[in-house]
Amino acid sequence: MEPGSNSFFTAAVLIVRQYFNSIVPFIILLLLFTGVAMPVQAATYHVTTTGSDDTGNGSLASPWASITHALDSVPDDSVIAVHAGTYNGRVRIRGSFAKGVTVRSEPSYQARLRNNDRVITVYTDSRGATGITLEGFDIAHSGEGSAPLVVHIDGGGNNGVSNITLRNNILHDSYNNDILKVNNGCRNILISSNMFYNQTGSDEHIDINSVSDVIVENNIFFNDFEGSGRSNSNDTSSYIVIKDSNGAGDIYTGSRNVTVRRNVFLHWQGSTGSNFILLGEDGQNFYEAYDILVENNLLLGDSPHVMRAPFGVKGGRDIIFRNNTISGDLPALAYAMRLNSEGDNPPNTDISFYNNIWVDQTGSMGAESAQGSNDFSDTPPDQTDSFILSSNLYWNGGQAIPASSSELINYTDDGHRVVANPLLTTPSSVVLPGWDAGSGRFKDGSASIAAAFTNLVTRYGALWSNSPAVNKGDSVHGASEDILGNSRPIGSGSDIGALEFGSRSSTLPVIIAPVTNLLLKDKP
Secondary structure, eight states: OOTTSHHHHHHHHHHHHHHHHHHHHHHHHHHHHHTOOOOOOOEEEEEOTTOOTTTOOSSSSSOBSOHHHHHHHOOSSEEEEEEEEEEESOEEOOEEEEEEEEEEEEEEEEEEEEESSOSEEEOOSTTOEEEEEEESOEEEEOSTTOOSOSEEEEOTTTTOEEEEEEESOEEEOOSSSOSEEEESSOEEEEEESOEEEOOOSSOOSEEEESOEEEEEESOEEOOOTGGGTOOOOSOOOOSEEEEOSSGGGSSOSSEEEEEEESOEEOOOOSOTTOOSEEEOOSOOSSOSEEEEEEESOEEEEOOSSOBSOSEEEESEEEEEEESOEEEEOOOBSSSSEEEEOOTTOOOBEEEEEESOEEEOTTSOTTOSSTTSOOOSEEOOGGGBSOEEEESOEEEOTTSOOOOOTTSSOOGGGOTTOEESOOOOOOOOSOOOOOEETTTTEETTSOSSHHHHHHHHHHHHSOOOTTOTTTTOSOTTTSOSBOTTSOBOOSSSOOOSSSSOTTOOOTTOOGGGHHHHGGGGSOOO
16 A cells, blocks of 8 residues: 555554554553542533523533523533523522532633623522532623622521632623622632722722631732723722621621732722722721731732722731732822721731832832822821731832831831842833723733733732842741742742742743743843
């Protein structure tokens, strides 16, 4: 047979086919004989805009029409694939699944969930609500006149909702109140790898309220009202608030065991009285937030709008703020923090700051305008009982770091401080990564939230080898990993700030490889 002939090709195919027909059964028998478990693929059910909850069976040929009906119908350990299109009306996430059920937009961001009321509710009822993941959706109010909240997770006061995950969703444009409210006795809620922008009024991207064991990680938070064709009134509140509004009204008094890690916060457009992250807000006579960890976040000052301070505590205890990078002009009434008590709040207790970078490259640290005075912290001495400030880096564009004898906390309280330029890229003219449904990409060119996240981190959080933040961290009290999830050195030699020098993710997309390569180079 000639190598190029059809008969040669046919014979080759037969040989390969015979090989696999003989070897595959052998492998299966070997695994069964040795007791090795064969992976079992979860059953997949389908929802489409043209499906039917009455006559469908969830197959690809006969799909259902709604996510709620699908959740009411599928067995545990299933995947519900929601196909592209716009789904109007409320989505009720319910059902109790020990192994878990994933509700996924396929492809990502192409299934749009819209309503002029709550778009998604996760409430406790006779079916319960546990073990459910919502992944890959574009979720927003349908427009002006909508009723409050985009997504509401409510534990019914007694842990009726638990083990709920929101992953890789675009949650945006509330026209009334919060984008996401998690409250009233929820437990074990994971909010991971999402994008949040544009809440409305004196409310938040996420209101975490009287709950336990919540993790907020790998998300991007910003506002860009103009990008959504809306006007900015500078009246919105914090991006994240952790508090307790109802006291003894549920099983928890005070939100506890909440972690905010590996997130990016940028482009402030809110009020002058609010923060990127705020713990406590309602003037209660108990600690509204305790056992809180805030670590490895990147907080960028790329906006001309004034905020109160990037981080605030009102009536909190046992709070650790470590390995965060705060960088940029960031017009604010205080550049680093505001620790105070309001109403009936007890004084703040045991607030610790380790291994953080505070760098204003413009020399206007804590000034709300060109005529304002610089201010590092707003910390009335009688409103915080105890704090630690250690092993942080401070830089004010070559100008003096502001300090005041009237404040409880000054940079001079840091006995292991580094005062030097960390050589971070100034966050100016940042391309905001809002979703462009028309192009099917984010506005920074990224194809996924993860890519947009890594672009921001590697561009504005990366240290050069000769940065004075390198190897100057307190490893004992520092985070064990960095903002990309990579391990930090154990013992000594870790860096100050959110991103370790030389750190790179093993899952970075190819499109951002030129940016991440900078992490391995010396500054010229």
